[in-house]
Amino acid sequence: MKIYRGVMVFGLCALAMHATALGQPGRSGAPLRSEGTLKVGHAAPTFVLRGLEDDAVFDLRESVGVKPVVLLFGSYS
């Protein structure tokens, strides 16, 4: 009976740890993939970022209204 209880406790602990891990970011803190809440027709979140090459500031608010804007997010890996 004691062995059975031990197995039960161990199993529940393992299940709880697994469930917790599923809700956490990756081992390195990498974000889990999420589609978020943005949909077609929503206002694009504005932002200001500096360019890589010329160090010029890009303000999305200034670009919108002139031409459509294509944003390509990514990384090397």
Next chain:
Amino acid sequence: MEQMYQTYREVADFRLIYIREAHAADGARPVEYAKELGIKEHRTLEDRCATAQSLLKNNALTIPCLIDNMQDQVNQAYSAWPDRVFVIRTDGRLAIVARPGPQGFAPALRETEQWLSEWKRTGQEPELSEDAADAGRPRHITEDRSQ
């Protein structure tokens, strides 16, 4: 991607936004070439800029590149990790919202090319689908280069 940029750069404003690595050599799910090239998680903005420079150089990309800050604010605002495509109309509304990740990226490039082709040909932005009438609330993110 580069070919699309060269074809439509006169009629649309392209920006490549470099965000945190998807499969860095020291990350949770490293890919082999990240190990070979020594692509690691960015500790500083300089790390991120250097890796972005390598990407552009090694792939002959000339698309203007922006660097997300170390708080990943733009990445988070767009839920863009690991990679994602968006097209913004001239009225500031989203015309194309791709699924994140490689499954969404290639189809989104094709959809973007079709969208841009129609825009270039007609001078009219393709209509939004009917379920897209609800506009979201815009948020503004100010760059922070203190990291």
